Amino acid sequence: MTDTHQNLSPARLLTDMRDAAPLVHCITNYVAMNIAANTLLAAGTSPAMVHAPEESGEFAAIAGALTVNIGTLSSEWVAGMKEAATGASAAQKPWVLDPVAHFATGFRRDAVTALLALKPTIIRGNASEIIALAGGQSAGQGVDSGDPVEQAEEAAKTLAQNQKCVVAVTGSSDFVTDGSAAVRIHGGSALMPKITAMGCSLTALVGAFAATAPKAPFEATIAALACFAAAGKMAEKTASGPASFATAFLDALYNLDGAALETHAGIEVLS
Numbered sequence: 001m002t003d004t005h006q007n008l009s010p011a012r013l014l015t016d017m018r019d020a021a022p023l024v025h026c027i028t029n030y031v032a033m034n035i036a037a038n039t040l041l042a043a044g045t046s047p048a049m050v051h052a053p054e055e056s057g058e059f060a061a062i063a064g065a066l067t068v069n070i071g072t073l074s075s076e077w078v079a080g081m082k083e084a085a086t087g088a089s090a091a092q093k094p095w096v097l098d099p100v101a102h103f104a105t106g107f108r109r110d111a112v113t114a115l116l117a118l119k120p121t122i123i124r125g126n127a128s129e130i131i132a133l134a135g136g137q138s139a140g141q142g143v144d145s146g147d148p149v150e151q152a153e154e155a156a157k158t159l160a161q162n163q164k165c166v167v168a169v170t171g172s173s174d175f176v177t178d179g180s181a182a183v184r185i186h187g188g189s190a191l192m193p194k195i196t197a198m199g200c201s202l203t204a205l206v207g208a209f210a211a212t213a214p215k216a217p218f219e220a221t222i223a224a225l226a227c228f229a230a231a232g233k234m235a236e237k238t239a240s241g242p243a244s245f246a247t248a249f250l251d252a253l254y255n256l257d258g259a260a261l262e263t264h265a266g267i268e269v270l271s
């Protein structure tokens with residue numbers, strides 16, 4: 001990032017996020033609810049899991065940002081997601097879409113088509129999800145990716161241009177683009193995909209940074225991914241498997257500072 005963007009560096013945005021501790025409205029799946037809420041608390045912000053259609057539109061307007069994850073869908077939840085996205089947009093709050101396994105069934109495809117029409121500010125998914133969202137053929141199996149991130153980079157650019165939003169693809173390295181600027185983020189750990197809902201939790205953290213810098217969704221997304229990259233790398237040092245990694249990861253996120261971000265997350269500017 002250039003000097004003129006220093007105030008949007010991941011380290012600066014992390015400090016700003018903790019200072020502001022924004023309220024993040026999360027609609028996420030049953031699997032992710034607990035770990036995603038704990039992730040936001042460890043990072044220093046304030047999660048609320050609110051999905052009922054009777055209140056989700058109203059709640060989205062009072063939160064700093066909304067995140068919508070379609071992992072465990074039902075008709076009622078889809079209604080709650082649409083209300084929330086509509087409420088967030090009307091209140092000019094950023095919202096993040098996590099299109100979990102959207103290619104797997106007609107129900108999911110329809111839900112994601114309706115949500116895309118409500119113009120997410122940021123889309124965060126794994127490589128298979130992003131390839132399929134751009135209209136390509138992916139090798140995903142359910143919620144798990146079957147494609148390398150590099151193979152999704154062009155799809156991410158196309159999707160960002162068509163949707164006029166920021167797109168983040170995650171995996172062994174991450175890729176973020178707004179359709180023209182693009183970066184890769186290096187770090188993390190091979191143990192991360194061995195714990196369920198790490199991606200869903202990351203989507204929630206992207207929401208926290210988007211609430212902190214609502215006019216800079218590209219930089220906000222990079223900051224969230226850099227935090228995960230650094231915390232993942234730090235946690236791996238003491239972990240002996242997925243269970244101890246999960247604990248060490250939350251501690252690393254809690255203790256993360258600018259210096260650790262600088263050391264453990266690699267940001268490669270592509271364009």
Ligand SMILES: Nc1ncnc2c1ncn2[C@@H]1O[C@H](COP(=O)(O)OP(=O)(O)OP(=O)(O)O)[C@@H](O)[C@H]1O
Pocket residue numbers: 100125126127143144145170171172173174187188189190191192193195196197198199200201202225228229232
């Ligand atoms: N092999 C890996 N090495 C390093 N980091 C990884 C690896 N795989 C995933 N990650 C990291 O794990 C986090 C979650 O990304 P991932 O792409 O696995 O999400 P996901 O497939 O949507 O997960 P889920 O749907 O289970 O929540 C990101 O921070 C990503 O960088």
Ligand SMILES: Cc1ncsc1CCO
Pocket residue numbers: 029031032071072100143196197200
């Ligand atoms: C395992 C699983 N199934 C539906 S959502 C989810 C969490 C990871 O995406």
Ligand SMILES: [Mg+2]
Pocket residue numbers: 100125126143199200
């Ligand atoms: Mg996912």
